[in-house]
Amino acid sequence: MKEDSAQDFITEEYLLNMGPQHPATHGVLRLVLRMDGENILDLVPDLGYLHRGFEKIAENRTYKQFLPFTDRLDYLAGMFNNHVYCLAVEKLLKITVPPRAEYIRVLVSELNRIASHLVWFGPFAMDLGAITPFLYAFREREMIIDLLESVSGQRLTYSYFRIGGVAQDLPDDFIVQAKAFCEYFKPKVDEYDTLLSKNIIFIKRTKNIGVLPKELAIDYGCSGPVLRGSGVAYDVRKNEPYSVYKDLSFDIPVGTIGDSLDRYNVRIEEMRQSVRIIEQVLEKLPGGEIMAAVPKVVKPAPGEAYARIEAPRGDFGFFIVSDGSDKPYRLKIRAPSFSNLSVLPELVKGLKISDVLAVFGSIDIVLGDVDR
Amino acid sequence: MVLEKLPIYLEKIPGGQIVITDYNNLLSWSRKNSLWPLTFGLACCAIEMMAAGASRYDWSRFGFEVARATPRQADLMIVAGTVTEKMEKRIKLLWQQMPEPKYVISMGNCANTGGPFYYDSYTVVKGVDTIIPVDVYVPGCPPRPEGLLFGMIELQKKIMAQKKPL
Numbered sequence: 001m002k003e004d005s006a007q008d009f010i011t012e013e014y015l016l017n018m019g020p021q022h023p024a025t026h027g028v029l030r031l032v033l034r035m036d037g038e039n040i041l042d043l044v045p046d047l048g049y050l051h052r053g054f055e056k057i058a059e060n061r062t063y064k065q066f067l068p069f070t071d072r073l074d075y076l077a078g079m080f081n082n083h084v085y086c087l088a089v090e091k092l093l094k095i096t097v098p099p100r101a102e103y104i105r106v107l108v109s110e111l112n113r114i115a116s117h118l119v120w121f122g123p124f125a126m127d128l129g130a131i132t133p134f135l136y137a138f139r140e141r142e143m144i145i146d147l148l149e150s151v152s153g154q155r156l157t158y159s160y161f162r163i164g165g166v167a168q169d170l171p172d173d174f175i176v177q178a179k180a181f182c183e184y185f186k187p188k189v190d191e192y193d194t195l196l197s198k199n200i201i202f203i204k205r206t207k208n209i210g211v212l213p214k215e216l217a218i219d220y221g222c223s224g225p226v227l228r229g230s231g232v233a234y235d236v237r238k239n240e241p242y243s244v245y246k247d248l249s250f251d252i253p254v255g256t257i258g259d260s261l262d263r264y265n266v267r268i269e270e271m272r273q274s275v276r277i278i279e280q281v282l283e284k285l286p287g288g289e290i291m292a293a294v295p296k297v298v299k300p301a302p303g304e305a306y307a308r309i310e311a312p313r314g315d316f317g318f319f320i321v322s323d324g325s326d327k328p329y330r331l332k333i334r335a336p337s338f339s340n341l342s343v344l345p346e347l348v349k350g351l352k353i354s355d356v357l358a359v360f361g362s363i364d365i366v367l368g369d370v371d372r
Numbered sequence: 373m374v375l376e377k378l379p380i381y382l383e384k385i386p387g388g389q390i391v392i393t394d395y396n397n398l399l400s401w402s403r404k405n406s407l408w409p410l411t412f413g414l415a416c417c418a419i420e421m422m423a424a425g426a427s428r429y430d431w432s433r434f435g436f437e438v439a440r441a442t443p444r445q446a447d448l449m450i451v452a453g454t455v456t457e458k459m460e461k462r463i464k465l466l467w468q469q470m471p472e473p474k475y476v477i478s479m480g481n482c483a484n485t486g487g488p489f490y491y492d493s494y495t496v497v498k499g500v501d502t503i504i505p506v507d508v509y510v511p512g513c514p515p516r517p518e519g520l521l522f523g524m525i526e527l528q529k530k531i532m533a534q535k536k537p538l
C-alpha cells in the first residue's frame with residue numbers, strides 16, 4: 001500500500017447549507033456556501049423565504065389603507081417606512097406638511113434609528129460570542145420603545161405617520177422624557193465602547209475582515225453604514241435633504257478601509273449623532289398644526305413620484321405610479337438591505353467559515369426589507 | 373416559578389416526611405417548568421420574541437431561557453412571524469425533527485390566520501395550523517412580550533392538565 005503524505009490527499013469541494021433556520025442569519029435567509037475545507041470559495045444567498053408580496057398588495061389597497069403595511073417592511077424601523085411612503089404620496093398630491101409635523105417626524109425617526117441600531121448591536125455581539133451587550137442594548141431599547149409607544153400606541157409597527165402629517169400630537173410629558181432619555185443614553189454609548197469596541201477579541205474578529213473597497217460598494221449600490229464604512233460620505237439627509245434635516249447640524253461618520261470594524265464604528269457614531277439631532281429638535285420644536293388639509297379620499301392626479309430617505313440600513317425609496325384612481329397603479333420599493341446583501345458573496349470569498357457571521361452581522365440586513 | 377401547586381401527599385415519619393405524588397403529575401410539573409424553545413424567528417414577531425427573552429421581560433423567570441438553535445434539543449416551537457409557501461416545507465421539517473413531547477405556540481396574527489396578508493397576497497400561508505398542530509395562539513401584530521409570556525403560561529397550564537403526559 002502506498003504511503004500517504006499530506007500532499008497526496010485529495011480534497012473535495014462541498015456545499016454547506018446555512019439557514020433558513022439559523023440563529024445568526026437574523027431571520028429566514030439561506031446561505032449556500034461552497035467550501036474547500038474551512039475556506040469559503042463562494043456564497044449564494046437564497047432569498048424569498050419572507051416574500052409577502054407588498055408591491056402587489058399595494059395595487060389592491062387605497063393610499064391610506066396601505067400605510068400600515070409599510071411598517072412590516074423593515075420591521076425594526078417602522079417610522080422610516082411610514083415616512084418614505086408618506087413623502088411619496090405627498091409628492092403626488094403636492095401637499096406641504098406643517099413644520100411641527102415635520103419636526104415630530106424627524107424626532108421619532110431618529111429615536112427609531114437608535115432603537116434599530118441597538119437591535120443590530122446586541123445580536124451582532126451575540127453572533128461573535130458576547131451575550132452581555134445584547135442584554136444591555138435591549139435595556140436601552142425598551143426605553144425608546146416606551147417613548148415611541150406613548151406617541152403611537154404600538155411597540156414595533158407604529159403607523160404613526162399620516163399622509164400630510166402625523167396621527168396625533170406628542171403627549172404632554174414627552175419632551176421631558178425624551179430629554180431625560182438623551183441624558184441617560186449618551187454615557188451608555190461610551191459604555192458600549194468600553195464593553196465591546198475596545199475588546200481585543202472583538203477587534204481581532206472584525207478588523208480587516210470583509211473589506212469592502214469604495215468602488216465595489218458604489219458598483220453594488222450599497223448605501224447607509226455599509227457605504228459610509230467604506231469611506232464614502234453619502235447620506236440622503238445631507239445630499240438630498242428632506243423634511244427639516246437641512247436646518248439641523250450633524251456629522252456623517254465615515255470609515256477608512258471598509259472592514260467589519262469600520263461598519264461597526266460608523267453605526268456606533270451614528271447613535272451619538274442621532275442623539276444630537278434629537279436634542280436640537282427638542283429645542284427647536286415649533287407649535288402649530290400637525291396635519292395638512294388632506295382630502296378624505298386620496299386620489300392623486302395621474303403621474304409618478306419617487307421619494308427617498310436615509311433609513312438605518314441605507315437609502316430607502318418608494319416609487320409610486322398613479323393612474324388617477326384611489327389605488328396606486330404600481331408601487332416599487334427600493335430596499336437598502338437588498339443591495340447591501342448582494343455584496344456579501346464578494347466580501348466573504350477567501351475567508352474562513354467563522355468569519356461569515358462577523359461580515360454578515362456587520363452588514364445588518366432585515367429580511368422583511370430584502371424579500372418584501 | 374411554580375404557578376400551580378403540585379398535588380402531593382405528605383407522609384409524616386419520625387424525623388421528617390415523605391412526599392408522595394402521582395408520577396404523571398410530577399412529570400408534567402417538571403416538563404412545564406423547563407420548556408426549551410427553538411430559536412426560530414420568521415419576521416417582525418421575532419423581535420418581540422427577542423424582547424421577551426431580553427432584559428425587561430426575561431422569560432427565564434418562567435423556565436424558558438434555554439433557547440436551542442437545533443430542533444433536536446427543543447420541545448417548544450414559537451412560530452413568530454409570517455409563514456410563506458417557501459418556508460412552509462421548512463417549518464414542517466423542523467417540527468418533524470423535534471422530539472416528542474413537543475408543543476407549538478403560534479405567535480402573531482400572521483401565524484394564526486395570515487393576518488394582514490390574508491387577502492391579495494400570493495405567497496402567505498393562511499395560518500400555520502394548516503401545516504402543524506398548534507397548542508396556543510397569541511393574537512397581536514405583533515403581540516407584546518407580555519402577550520407572549522401569557523401565551524407561554526397558558527401552555528404551562530395546558531401541559532399540567534394533560535391526563536397522560538407520556
